[in-house]
Amino acid sequence: MTSTSDLEQLAEIELQKEEEEEDEEEGQRCVTDGPSVPPINRSSPDSSHPYYDVARHGIIQVSGDDKYGRKLIIFSSCCLPPSHQLNHRRLLEYLKFTLDQYVEMDYILVYFHYGLRSSNKPSLKWLREAYSEFDRKYKKNMKTLYVVHPTNFIRIVWNIFKPLISHKFGKKLTYVNYLTELGEHLNYEQLIIPPDVLRHDEKLRAAQKGGPPSVKSPHPAPLPTQQFGVSLQYIRGKNNEAMIPPVMSQTVTYLKEKGLRTVGIFRRSAQVKTIKDVQRLYNLGKPVNFDEYRDVHVPAVILKTFLREMTEPLLTFRLYSQVQDLLSVESSLRVSRCKQMVESLPEHHFIVAKYLMSFLHTVSQQSIVNKMSSSNLACVFGVNLLWPRDGSISLDALTPINIFTEILIEHFTTVFGSRCPAGQVTP
Incomplete structure (x- = not known):
């Protein structure tokens, strides 16, 4: 039976392998100093913001509702700066500060995994603390956690956390391999998706022969009786x-x-x-x-x-x-x-x-x-x-x-x- 420490070591090795593959494919293009291009429509928060030191990176965003009236909260790994430039305790506090505004209503979490690296990832100890601090009020009304572009690292981490996670919460996890799949559940056009994530998705689709169609496929002409999605x-x-x-x-x-x-x-x-x-x-x-x-x-x-x-x-x-x-x-x-x-x-x-x-x-x-x-x-x-x-x-x-x-x-x-x-x- 694999111990937790073995799994943690395996997760770290897997993450390093993924980084090496990315660097080879993209000509040593590196994102350790943060995203190469700022996220779409990311406005800089006012310096008086109580969590300005975290909010200015655009890691956490609220992006309207999904197709069924649930608030959308987005976490983008590629926006995480190197760990020495970010207090992860403050990141957790900021996440709770954001969620506190919406946990009384049903909401959705979207986690963009692409861009997580050894240099910017929070520790597994931090993840455990985060999960333990998210009490019932946070978990109860979270309807789905979409993990976009999952890798072996994510699956290993999931196995580490399985003993801590309730069966009910575990059922809320949904892996999404391509942005087209995300568009089946959410209003894709209204999501705040960092350009690095868009490029990564394009690369995955190009590598997948006969893979999913582009997310920009045209909408069919509306019916004469159409009520939704028209003016x-x-x-x-x-x-x-x-x-x-x-x-x-x-x-x-x-x-x-x-x-x-x-x-x-x-x-x-x-x-x-x-x-x-x-x-x-x-x-x-x-x-x-x-x-x-x-x-x-x-x-x-x-x-x-x-x-x-x-x-x-x-x-x-x-x-x-x-x-x-x-x-x-x-x-x-x-x-x-x-x-x-x-x-x-x-x-x-x-x-x-x-x-x-x-x-x-x-x-x-x-x-x-x-x-x-x-x-x-x-x-x-x-x-x-x-x-x-x-x-x-x-x-x-x-x-x-x-x-x-x-x-x-x-x-x-x-x-x-x-x-x-x-x-x-x-x-």
């Missing part, structure tokens, strides 16, 4: 010029009737198969009866998924940069600034946004029962309402988005009160 204008044109998309009006109506007093509404996910089935029904133009599913979280997830899969966010690409500047506006002036931004929206987007925010304001008024305050709702909905053209949102970009969304919900009457375009609908 507001497309839905309106195919639904007799209805101002409020059917998915939104039906989910909001149902949730107003049966979901307002549900604790943690919008924080929980639903069965993946159920969500796929409901999306398929909507896209085929067939009726959906939410009572059949006996789960109020199904329409809640469907509403978030509908918003996230729009080809342009409800609050538009144009507003994204303006919202990012919100932190530079004095607190006392932010409501009026948000009102100006919202009133600049195209009429159809304004009407639908007003309809949605009126509903979320109603949800927040029941927060004593459902525990969903304006702030909590903003944390859930912000990334589903606004994102940049490339789809990925850095961790630091979330703060102004959440503040903006919270203002829209909390000060709904002030923000949406004066503009009354023709055809507006109130939920």
Whole structure:
């Protein structure tokens, strides 16, 4: 029987072998001084950030929701600097600091393994400490841990940790060999993927004869009845010029009737198969009866998924940069600034946004029962309402988005009160 120390030594040997192979294949190209190119859309955190020393490397990112309404948290090994340049205890604290904002809702962890080397890897002792410090509140709502581009090193480490890991937690681990496979589960375009990882994936696919197709394969033409993955204008044109998309009006109506007093509404996910089935029904133009599913979280997830899969966010690409500047506006002036931004929206987007925010304001008024305050709702909905053209949102970009969304919900009457375009609908 192989001892733990033997496995640790074997893991170290395997990691060194992988490094040598990478160096040979890439002409001695070395990443020990950090990633050769900074991650996509990684904005530098403010130097006043409590974990600036760690956050500035972009190792941990929050990247919106997956296809089923669960928060996505990403850990990129290739962003780890050499160990002597990073306090790994601080890294663990920063990871917990990030997770603390989302552990009350269902979430997903994505671990990009490529780029881990002897020079930058945390010790196995550190990994054990990390696992022991992640108590039930962290593990309970983590639905899946995706390990992307796993190697023999990962599998050996997994064997080391098996005795410590519960069977229930172990079932959450999913190995992903190519980014195309990840795209089957997540909104691939919205992930923050470091360029080094993209290049590595291209190399793996090129080496795999007849391997998986490129992640950039074109989307098929939408059906006339399509609801998900199309624009507001497309839905309106195919639904007799209805101002409020059917998915939104039906989910909001149902949730107003049966979901307002549900604790943690919008924080929980639903069965993946159920969500796929409901999306398929909507896209085929067939009726959906939410009572059949006996789960109020199904329409809640469907509403978030509908918003996230729009080809342009409800609050538009144009507003994204303006919202990012919100932190530079004095607190006392932010409501009026948000009102100006919202009133600049195209009429159809304004009407639908007003309809949605009126509903979320109603949800927040029941927060004593459902525990969903304006702030909590903003944390859930912000990334589903606004994102940049490339789809990925850095961790630091979330703060102004959440503040903006919270203002829209909390000060709904002030923000949406004066503009009354023709055809507006109130939920």
